[in-house]
Amino acid sequence: MHWKELLPVDRLQVRSRGLLHEYDRKVLTMLYQPLVGAVAYSLYMTMWSIMEERSLSSETSTHHQLMNMMQMGLKQIYEERKKLEGIGLLNTYVKKEEDNKVFLYELQSPLTPERFFNDGVLNVYLYNRLGKTKFHSIKSYFEIPSVNVDGFEAVTSSFNEVFTSLHPSEMVPERNSETEDILQQTDNKSYIGRNESKGVEFTQRTDFDFDLMLQDLSDFIVPKQLLTQSVKETILKLAFVYKIEPLEMSRIVQQAYIHHEVIDGEMLRKEVSKWYTFEHGKELPSLSYRKQPVTLQEFHQKVPVTEEEKTIKAFEILSPYEVLEKVSGGGRPASADLKLVEGILFEQKLNPGVVNVLIDYVMTTNDMKLVKSYVEKIASHWARKKVSTVKEAIALARSEHKKYQEWHSSKDKGKPRKSTGSVRQDKLPKWMNNKKDQTEKISEDEWNAKQKQLEAMLSKYKK
Template sequence: MKNHWNEIQPVDHYTVCTNGLLQEFERKIITFLYQPLIGPVSYSLYMSLWGEVEESRLWSAPSNHYHLMNILSMNLQEIHEARMKLEGIGLLKTYAKKGEGERSFIYELQPPLLPNDFFTDGMLNVYLFRKIGRSHYLRLKESFTDRGMESDSFTNVTRSFQDVFSSENSIDFLRHEANDGSLTNEEKAYIGYGKNEGPPMDDIDFDFSLLLNGLSESMVPRRAFTPVVKETILKLSYLYGIGPLQMKNILLGSLDSDEAIDVEQLRKSARDWYQLQTGDELPDLTPKARPVKKEASKPLSREEELLEYLESTSPKDVLADISNGSAASNSDLQVVEEIIMTQKLPLPVINVLIQYVLLKTDMKLTKGYMEKIASHWARKKVSTAGEAMELAKNEHKQYMEWASGKNEKRTTRRKPIRTEKLPDWFQEDEKGEAKSQNGETYDLEAEKRKLEEELKNFRK
């Protein structure tokens, strides 16, 4: 599975829009009906995105994901996982566009299902019932209902438009002008209210052809499979784990006298089938587990292990690992943040840069030196940790000159004596020997052994 930063980076821009106006009533629905299903993190993300859109407007100003990480106090992985939950439950649609060296997103907030649609959804209401229990579920349902109109004892005496207003002869001429003036161009749309279509469901996991092959036209007419019926079948199949063969028998018991499928009876039959299989326990809504990585046929080399670590770890955690688990300082994080923002390098490349600079500058995150190398890598369009490692090997002598030039200006009265430190993935020559500035050689393998302690956290 792809790491989240293969899909999204902190510097990537996003704009929030809403599918119609969102009001306080929608906030109440999301708080009490959706939050138990998606959790507080996804709820906070939705409300934060909503807050970026001004009242009675549909679009926000553009921003980047660093802003979102700061206001939510979350890392990018948490935000990405929260976003996927919102997408899965039907509260968010995401649109992406990739340009030259950058990506941009549109996050379209969807209004929640109205209470009547939610409590009769057949899937979300079951998950909510399982999550909060019967008593609280009924209390919530009561809070979203009110007394209906007593239409039986009253007569509708409302007058029509024609009873109240009269039309002048010039109305035909004005109608054409009014219609022309009411049209909008392709870039504009009237502000109004949107509608939630429910959680997006696909039929990848359900074989409709197998179901229909088991049902002849005389048993169940094909016209009975309306879009509503098909959507209900998909939801029930996912909710209760019902396959096409079991669904056939459930459908046969849900036909009414007009040879149409009664959706309510279909739901009841599916629920009875599930409880007969498992008892009275209802299904629970849980996020899909990440696929377990298959073990490699052969063990990874030390460089491959390090490469995998750099590709799957955030810069903040890399700094913490180098410090034996201690949190990185604010100044170091600020330096890294500025490099990411100005040079727009991918996070795995930033990880290689952090490791290289720290080992070259006696574990000091020197901003100027780091910026110079980052600028070089940005011009070279380095996009992966492997490419960054290879470039660091090829340009090592140049980087040594940059570092030594800086040191000579500060220590002109004293001859610099230092030991050249190199990352595990670095090999200067095939013989395992490197030369210091004064031309003396030393055992690179011995230096590597010294660095094993410093890099042991990298390989864990």
């Protein structure tokens, strides 16, 4: 699917939104790399290196040259590029021409350490990824002691104490002179500078009902005018990170205003953090792909017809969290299950849609339980098989079902015993049934006739 978006012959140019400093390399390496991974980090650094040859803008090249430079396939470049876009390090623009496309990659400067550690999103995920000890170690690296000016007297001179103004006749250039043109900024040009990064941006979330939250808020407790645009954006971010429902968020906002008599981003972050700690303990949320990448979705722009195709589409558009929630009967997934799934996503590098198939298969065949060693063994097998799509995962689960059940019934963990011809007769997911049962009702004779017809065609083809 990535070939529909990008081709090796498509041209590219890299530019920077503003000056990138050497200090940014440390921020990218220590704060961003743990979140996006080494490959996405390498792609950013490669683009920066290409751009450095010509200051703030590179020469035009092709994606094939970028593939050769990074020794990486186009599909992986496309996926890693998406990570940089999502975390706020890259803006991508495309212009369609007759034969191909031209991509403009605009590198964004990373957040300053101060903004990063007070972001409320990135700092939470970094803490979860690194752990308490390493997180505090890195945080202290970027901290410096505050300057204490107590006991000092401010003696700094002001502008007008140092400089004086000239007579207007000495400052205004003559009409139509060359100096008048020089003082004007050139059209279609901008000055080199350090542009402040916007950081992580969120689209309007369709799964958080903001209107429902507003309806539940009492005007007697929280005046609506206090919910500024900045506060609303903070609420959406916190709801995304901590998976908070609208009514629960309404209670948190009301309680926060009662305690502090003010509503702002920093105060809301503290109140949500307290609520989450009380509900879930010290474990913080983890960062993961929400859904199967569009490039690996078979039914992104295709309407499913059969039951199996509808199942594939469901696994493609749902996140692993939502699948766990669904198989758990709508309840909040257990933290141990979430941590296990999080590990599979990042350690085994399996796509979310593939993990969805794995969750459904294991829980359905194992009395709705996720056994860590069993799940990790199957995940490792799928990773070695390079399973990347939902359809591939379903096909492999069908073909290897007997083997997986032998693994599960084996008393020696990690050592499957020899086949005895008997397999556990557990409940199976609906998609494990034969395709003919799901697509069309035909008689056994018709099915055998179709098989013979296929064998004849294969025989003719081999000849």
